[in-house]
Amino acid sequence: MKPIIQVKDVHFRYSGEEHLPPVLNGASLEIEEGSFVVILGHNGSGKSTLAKHLNGILIPNEGCVLVDGMDTRDASKLLDIRRTVGMVFQNPDNQMVASVVEDDVAFAPENLGIPPKEIRSRVDEALKLVDMYEYRLHAPHLLSGGQKQRVAIAGVIAMRPRCIVLDEPTAMLDPAGRQEVIGTIKRLCRENGITIVLITHHMNEAVDADKVFVMSNGRVISQGTPKEVFSNVEFLKSEGLTVPDTAELLYKLRLSGIDLPAEALSIEECAQAIAAALK
Amino acid sequence: MLKDITLGQYFPGNSFIHRLDPRTKLLFIIVYITALFVSKSYVTYGILLLVLAVSIAVSKIRLSAIFKGLKPLMFIMIFTAILNLFYTKGGTELFSFWVFTVTTKGVEFAFFMVLRIMMLISGTFLLTYTTTPMALTDGMELLLTPFKKLHVPVHEFSMMMSIALRFIPTLIEEADKITNAQKARGADFETGKLTDRAKALLPLLVPLFVSAFRRADELAIAMESRCYHGGEGRTRMKKLKMAAPDILTLVFSALMLAVIIILARFGI
Structure with a gap:
């Protein structure tokens, strides 16, 4: 598969912060179309700044970002880049423009100048995809956090993007809302073939990813499948990161001398591995 | 209140x-x-x-x-x-x-x-x-369309108004939250002379304004991410019809x- 997003040696510093170390310091990564990618990193690792580079909100000082071959530095391609890569942010309240759910979902296609009839069908389709169709006439401020975030996702889907970048979409949600949102984005990836880039610091959300990137100090320090990345528990801990609960458990058991595999990441696999070791 | x-x-x-x-x-x-x-x-x-x-x-x-x-x-x-x-x-x-x-x-x-x-x-x-409120701002925008020729930012005004209407409940909720937080720390909004009560509002208004600016910043980025580029070439899902x-x-x-x-x- 060809990469939909290529980040090549990006350096970036916010203006007015010249005295500080750069936020991005040679970040490079490639994201394959149709995959479910998780970018991990602790606060200040530059992951949110990287996210804003993926659809041209921020432009690199050095290096470049290519979206489906289009360079984000090319201002004439900006709209095409943004309709290819949709973006969902942390606070659902601050990304809704309209006082009615369906009007909000219609916002992006309206901006793209799509004919009214097609907007209607896209809006209905997007709301059905995130299971919010029956709430289409509600006011956004009366919805729960998880529902608001799903509406925000629908608002992006209505652009028919090939990739959706989610910047800590579950950080402000309760566990139930978190599950709703993660379930929705996994389904969008597996059933609708939309590339998902999930930026998070919840390690457990990374277990089902196709590929994991770990960021620290503005660059990618580790990448691979979740099994590859999380089997190196000591390295992640030395970078100030935690690992998924399952990896943590297996790691501690291994330290106490029980022979266990490091890559049983899902809860079932982990349980089976422990059961097998107990026999 | x-x-x-x-x-x-x-x-x-x-x-x-x-x-x-x-x-x-x-x-x-x-x-x-x-x-x-x-x-x-x-x-x-x-x-x-x-x-x-x-x-x-x-x-x-x-x-x-x-x-x-x-x-x-x-x-x-x-x-x-x-x-x-x-x-x-x-x-x-x-x-x-x-x-x-x-x-x-x-x-x-x-x-x-x-x-x-x-x-x-x-x-x-x-x-x-x-x-x-949405229909009202849409109606106003359409009625004022002729003034666009005179470079009056009609679309921008109507967008500002609909966003303001959208954020009224959010900001009221936030103001309530801040009021309670300040009350929990002993702030007194209800008693005293009028000047005292006006002064007591300051610790409510300052955080409210700070947060409103932060929200505005995030909203602007979210709108840009959804391809907002002004009123030019925009269509509407719900066309008003006479x-x-x-x-x-x-x-x-x-x-x-x-x-x-x-x-x-x-x-x-």
């Missing part, structure tokens, strides 16, 4: 007035207000009052809702009444004391002024009660204004 702001309150319904195009309603209210300012006599005021009464009846909005809207403006109405009562000369003198004289003309004028304000406000309330009832209403409003102007010309 902030929950009872009635700005842009909408009563859902499906009456003839609810279904009218917001542009029709806006134009009608402008014509109606013009007619109110032209009219000078019991006959013309009677006609306009009848139009208002019929509209309220058709809209099925409860009268109590209209009166509730009028209540905060009581002071202005009483003030206007008193001013007109004492400062209108002419007619026969009813009584006088010190520097004030009250004449029949003054009583009549004060009565008309109060009636005019009441009808003007009731009419405007009827508009906001029967039209969603139908037969709208044309009927507009013709009626033109007739109403014509009748009032003619009657006023003949001094009736």
